[in-house]
Amino acid sequence: MPATKILFSLLVLGTVLGLAGTDLVLPAIPSLPASLTGTIEQSQLVIATFVAGTAIGLLIFGELGARYDQRLLMLLALIAYGLLSLLATQVDSLSELISVRFFQGLSCSAPAVFAPGIIKSIFDERGALRAIGLMGSIESLTPALAPILGTWLLSMASWKSSFYLTAILAFTIAFIWAMMFSRIPKLKSKSNQQxxxxxxxxxxxxxxxxxxxxxxxxxxxxxxxxxxxxxxxxxxxxxxxxxxxxxxxxxxxxxxxxxxxxxxxxxxxxxxxxxxxxxxxxxxxxxxxxxxxxxxxxxxxxxxxxxxxxxxxxxxxxxxxxxxxxxxxxxxxxxxxxxxxxxxxxxxxxxxxxxxxxxxxxxxxxxxxxxxxxxxxxxxxxxxxxxxxxx
Missing domain, CATH: 1.20.1250.20 (MFS general substrate transporter like domains)
Incomplete structure (x- = not known):
């Protein structure tokens, strides 16, 4: 069914976009102190705080997803990820970028939390196994390909280019997700008290x-x-x-x-x-x-x-x-x-x-x-x- 394939593609793109939040920015890390006020030690925190935000976001969205409509939470998280990516391009110092990156990591964790449950709801067991295998295959390419793309973006423009790309992709996925909203299974745990x-x-x-x-x-x-x-x-x-x-x-x-x-x-x-x-x-x-x-x-x-x-x-x-x-x-x-x-x-x-x-x-x-x-x-x-x- 075409709608199912589109929905699965959106889930894959959402999780890959979250993974790319680290690897896409990685090539620019050594040169950030020359572009923003800060030290090389602070530039490493640009990665660390993103990962920390992601870890905390997993727990937050895991709890929210058990209580509220995951379709809406996914949409809001994607929009937030896009807005925070744009906000990152407007900072003047590494300390400001570090703060933005924490919340960016938090927002990008939503697709990883919601994707397994949605996949389970739209496929039978055999289809779910194939879907998760395909998703894992695509995700495994991210650490290898994202730094290459990030290096090219850095050479063509500046450190801001990877954040602009992230924002464009997040808004695009969010827009298509909103257009398909009524076709997405409404998931919410019935065991909220657990x-x-x-x-x-x-x-x-x-x-x-x-x-x-x-x-x-x-x-x-x-x-x-x-x-x-x-x-x-x-x-x-x-x-x-x-x-x-x-x-x-x-x-x-x-x-x-x-x-x-x-x-x-x-x-x-x-x-x-x-x-x-x-x-x-x-x-x-x-x-x-x-x-x-x-x-x-x-x-x-x-x-x-x-x-x-x-x-x-x-x-x-x-x-x-x-x-x-x-x-x-x-x-x-x-x-x-x-x-x-x-x-x-x-x-x-x-x-x-x-x-x-x-x-x-x-x-x-x-x-x-x-x-x-x-x-x-x-x-x-x-x-x-x-x-x-x-x-």
């Missing part, structure tokens, strides 16, 4: 959320530390990291868009477990390579393959399973799930940062321990989950 506490007591939701967060967190921990390790410890350059990412993202896209076939053949829980084990095995292979006497960064191109294949296989059914387990509390559920992913990646990155000068081995070790936690969590609670499996 709150976030009910999710923490929902064992099935917590098991699948933590398992998903550990798998994705393991990958992110490695990716966040890889550039430093490749350049400072392995004698490589940024092109080695870029090549590794291109290979990894390509294979993630392939496996994520085939996962519905594997689910039909092998069963959802088996695919989730296998994907988790594959990612953990990939991280372990990198750890073993770090222990060896070899130090060629190009070896990571191959070793990174199973990590991405595993995430691609378990990503769509794992994410969908966690949101379904939240029941009618899916807005809060999506918020908690995404927040768990951010927290896992942040904690693991902070731990590995203390040993980053030691090279590949400690980074891979931290990533492996987090990735291994994912299948262990599933196996530990397997008997409980099998009794409550969703048909």
């Amino acid at each position: 709150g976030y506490g009910s999710l923490l007591l929902n064992r099935e939701f917590m098991v699948h959320s933590l398992s998903h967060a550990c798998t994705l967190g393991g990958l992110l921990i490695f990716v966040f530390g890889a550039p430093t390790v490749i350049i400072r410890s392995m004698g490589g350059d940024l092109s080695d990291f870029v090549t590794m990412q291109i290979i990894g993202i390509s294979l993630f896209i392939v496996s994520a868009n085939c996962t519905h076939w594997f689910v039909e053949k092998l069963g959802r829980d088996n695919v989730i477990l296998f994907g988790s084990l594959l990612t953990a095995a990939g991280c372990f292979s990198v750890f073993l390579y770090g222990l060896s006497s070899y130090n060629n960064p190009k070896a990571l191109w191959l070793l990174f393959v199973p990590i991405n294949l595993g995430l691609g296989l378990r990503g769509p059914p794992g994410f969908h399973r966690a949101v379904v387990a939240a029941g009618e509390n899916d807005a809060r559920g999506a918020a908690v799930l995404i927040l768990a992913i951010l927290a896992t990646a942040a904690i693991g990155t902070a731990i590995s940062a203390a040993f980053i000068e030691e090279g590949l081995t400690p980074l891979a070790c931290v990533a492996f321990l987090f990735a291994l936690s994912s299948p262990l969590i599933l196996l530990l609670f397997k008997s409980h989950l099998s009794q409550h499996a969703l048909k």
